[in-house]
Amino acid sequence: MEARTLNNVSAMPAPTWHWLHMNDATVEVPEGLDAASDFAIDVAEGTAGAFDAAMAAAQEAWDAEHEGYEYQRNYTDEQAEKLGGTSLSAYQQGVDEVEASKDLARMFDMGMGGDATAYLREVAGTARVIEAKRGEHASASVRIAGLDGHANVAALDIVAAADSELDVCITVDSPTPGTGLTGSTIRVFAGDNAKVTITRVQTLDDSWIDLDDMGLFLGNQADVQINQTVLGAGKTYTGLAGDLRGTAANANVVTRYLGHGDQKIDFNYTLRHHGRKTTCDLYANGVLAGTSTKTLRGTIDLIRGAKGAEGKETDNVLLVDEGVHNKTVPTILCNEDDVMGNHGATIGHIRKEQMFYMASRGLSQKQAEAMFVSASLEDAYIEAPNDATREAVVRLGNKLVDGFGELVEDNEEELA
Amino acid sequence: MANETNPLLSIQGISASVEEKQILHNVNLDVAPGEVHVLMGPNGAGKSTMGHVAMGEPTYTVDSGKIIFDGQDITDLTPDKRSRAGLFLSFQAPVEVPGVPLTSFLRAITTGREGLDMKRKEFRKRIRSLADELDMDRAYLDRELGVGFSGGEKKKVEMLQLLLLQPKLAILDETDSGLDVDALSVVSHGMKLYQETCNGTLLIITHNTRILEHLSVDRVHVMVKGRIVAEGDASMIADIDQNGFEQFEQAAANAE
Ligand SMILES: Nc1ncnc2c1ncn2[C@@H]1O[C@H](COP(=O)(O)OP(=O)(O)OP(=O)(O)O)[C@@H](O)[C@H]1O
Ligand SMILES: [Mg+2]
Numbered sequence: 001m002e003a004r005t006l007n008n009v010s011a012m013p014a015p016t017w018h019w020l021h022m023n024d025a026t027v028e029v030p031e032g033l034d035a036a037s038d039f040a041i042d043v044a045e046g047t048a049g050a051f052d053a054a055m056a057a058a059q060e061a062w063d064a065e066h067e068g069y070e071y072q073r074n075y076t077d078e079q080a081e082k083l084g085g086t087s088l089s090a091y092q093q094g095v096d097e098v099e100a101s102k103d104l105a106r107m108f109d110m111g112m113g114g115d116a117t118a119y120l121r122e123v124a125g126t127a128r129v130i131e132a133k134r135g136e137h138a139s140a141s142v143r144i145a146g147l148d149g150h151a152n153v154a155a156l157d158i159v160a161a162a163d164s165e166l167d168v169c170i171t172v173d174s175p176t177p178g179t180g181l182t183g184s185t186i187r188v189f190a191g192d193n194a195k196v197t198i199t200r201v202q203t204l205d206d207s208w209i210d211l212d213d214m215g216l217f218l219g220n221q222a223d224v225q226i227n228q229t230v231l232g233a234g235k236t237y238t239g240l241a242g243d244l245r246g247t248a249a250n251a252n253v254v255t256r257y258l259g260h261g262d263q264k265i266d267f268n269y270t271l272r273h274h275g276r277k278t279t280c281d282l283y284a285n286g287v288l289a290g291t292s293t294k295t296l297r298g299t300i301d302l303i304r305g306a307k308g309a310e311g312k313e314t315d316n317v318l319l320v321d322e323g324v325h326n327k328t329v330p331t332i333l334c335n336e337d338d339v340m341g342n343h344g345a346t347i348g349h350i351r352k353e354q355m356f357y358m359a360s361r362g363l364s365q366k367q368a369e370a371m372f373v374s375a376s377l378e379d380a381y382i383e384a385p386n387d388a389t390r391e392a393v394v395r396l397g398n399k400l401v402d403g404f405g406e407l408v409e410d411n412e413e414e415l416a
Numbered sequence: 417m418a419n420e421t422n423p424l425l426s427i428q429g430i431s432a433s434v435e436e437k438q439i440l441h442n443v444n445l446d447v448a449p450g451e452v453h454v455l456m457g458p459n460g461a462g463k464s465t466m467g468h469v470a471m472g473e474p475t476y477t478v479d480s481g482k483i484i485f486d487g488q489d490i491t492d493l494t495p496d497k498r499s500r501a502g503l504f505l506s507f508q509a510p511v512e513v514p515g516v517p518l519t520s521f522l523r524a525i526t527t528g529r530e531g532l533d534m535k536r537k538e539f540r541k542r543i544r545s546l547a548d549e550l551d552m553d554r555a556y557l558d559r560e561l562g563v564g565f566s567g568g569e570k571k572k573v574e575m576l577q578l579l580l581l582q583p584k585l586a587i588l589d590e591t592d593s594g595l596d597v598d599a600l601s602v603v604s605h606g607m608k609l610y611q612e613t614c615n616g617t618l619l620i621i622t623h624n625t626r627i628l629e630h631l632s633v634d635r636v637h638v639m640v641k642g643r644i645v646a647e648g649d650a651s652m653i654a655d656i657d658q659n660g661f662e663q664f665e666q667a668a669a670n671a672e
Pocket of ligand 2: 465589
């Protein structure tokens with residue numbers, strides 16, 4: 001396939017200053033990559049069309065619950081006129097239009113969006129269904145490996161029916177050398193009272209590009225936990241969008257990242273609160289070393305009608321080198337009075353007292369940096385959900401830190 | 417190489433300043449191998465500054481003088497090189513390093529050191545036995561360096577590093593301050609262990625004469641306003657304990 005430029009990827013719903021260059025991302029797909037969708041999965045194929053069927057059922061239930069409901073536009077045309085006609089931003093106009101349609105499928109977004117979701121779907125073909133039926137507890141592991149000269153993408157529909165529990169681990173690794181692209185595009189449906197946990201750990205060498213695209217739909221009291229760990233790849237793009245539709249639905253997103261060398265890491269989160277008393281917590285924690293670059297866009301959108309909703313986002317980053325670039329834009333959009341939105345970011349540098357302390361014990365600047373990178377990998381090892389992921393972390397760790405494997409093995413023995 | 421006649425550490429006419437403000441004035445101080453020296457003086461005299469300058473903290477500018485350690489001029493060496501040459505400074509206020517487990521830190525500081533580059537298993541055993549020796553809960557080894565440690569626990573971690581690194585000379589900056597009776601005897605035990613097992617040389621900065629009771633002190637230096645104003649044998653300690661620093665302050669004023 002020829003080279004492609006994917007535009008308008010992971011765009012922020014309400015753009016900020018253009019000159020900040022972070023409203024969206026542009027993904028350059030190198031030329032010559034063949035399309036593949038070659039991944040390992042340890043469960044049987046679920047019911048075909050399960051995601052669309054679940055969404056249609058959710059639409060029916062929602063319509064029944066909301067008979068006679070009309071979405072209250074942020075401004076009427078007359079109000080906008082009075083205010084000079086220009087105050088209604090393009091963003092709000094867009095929201096008003098989509099919300100007024102009351103069409104849940106239309107309001108379902110993917111985190112990367114733009115050209116990226118279409119590209120990933122095109123490469124991957126039909127989505128593989130992972131399913132937990134009503135009341136069932138199920139789990140699945142997926143392993144996506146970099147294939148030299150390929151764009152290797154998994155499309156998954158993860159469907160958890162009412163009262164079910166579903167746990168999915170996705171390992172993205174490059175056990176054999178090569179260059180190319182890996183990716184996943186995942187639609188997640190969490191029905192009423194369903195509990196869904198998705199853990200994705202990426203440990204690619206830096207000759208790979210990784211695209212992580214996800215969209216969530218949450219029913220009443222649905223509880224979704226997303227754990228994302230980004231340790232490798234030359235370029236990583238992560239986009240997550242979610243519709244907290246049902247009453248008291250909750251989404252927790254925990255992101256751990258490590259930037260080293262010349263890596264570029266791009267995160268985009270958009271969580272839309274529609275249901276009453278919905279809650280979300282976006283928590284990111286990372287270390288940036290070398291000349292790595294990280295951009296994080298986090299938007300929590302508290303839509304009119306989401307009374308009692310609460311959203312929170314935090315990004316804690318430690319910059320261990322002067323050469324890193326770190327950009328975080330937290331955005332809380334709010335058209336409802338009875339809601340709470342909080343954001344915080346702490347950016348830590350290694351202070352000169354800390355540097356002197358470490359130096360006084362014999363560590364050069366380079367050794368100190370390596371120590372932070374190692375500590376971050378150790379943490380990922382400890383948190384790894386299964387053996388495959390642990391192995392993947394060790395594989396990358398050994399490339400980045402001398403003796404990493406021995407180090408964690410020792411810790412293992414310690415625990416045993 | 418240093419021997420009985422050559423000092424291990426020789427601070428020669430050091431003047432140092434921070435942001436144009438001079439703190440140390442022509443400081444001279446020699447410590448011979450195996451000896452125990454004590455540096456005393458009122459708050460703000462410049463004792464910690466001297467320790468940090470000896471270790472090479474870049475915050476301070478050395479305006480004149482030189483520092484010879486183990487026969488080598490280290491005045492222009494970076495702190496990590498001074499450490500690897502065998503100099504150690506226990507901090508009055510140890511810093512916290514979030515994100516780095518104590519064990520990982522200890523592992524990093526021993527890596528590549530001659531005689532200390534142990535196998536992992538051996539290393540584990542070593543730090544656990546040191547923790548036991550210092551009456552430290554082993555659980556601390558897995559916690560982030562200094563984060564949430566009490567003042568006393570931080571000082572124990574300093575002692576642990578002293579015993580792990582086995583430097584030729586250790587400057588202990590108020591390692592005994594803010595400790596309860598039990599912790600004090602642990603630190604005291606640690607100092608003895610350092611002397612016995614590594615043939616250690618000590619420069620102890622303290623306000624507390626109790627910690628010196630179990631040590632045989634060879635020499636006492638008194639610093640006031642950035643100058644060494646008096647020196648003598650161990651008998652000075654009891655004198656200072658009784659009469660304070662007033663007697664030396666006139667000497668410092670005269671020197672200004
Ligand atoms: N980095 C710095 N910036 C500004 N002033 C400093 C700095 N370091 C030391 N000083 C000043 O130098 C003087 C000596 O301080 P120092 O900490 O060395 O004293 P000390 O003898 O260790 O005192 P104490 O017994 O209270 O620990 C003080 O007046 C202090 O404020
Ligand atoms: Mg001091």
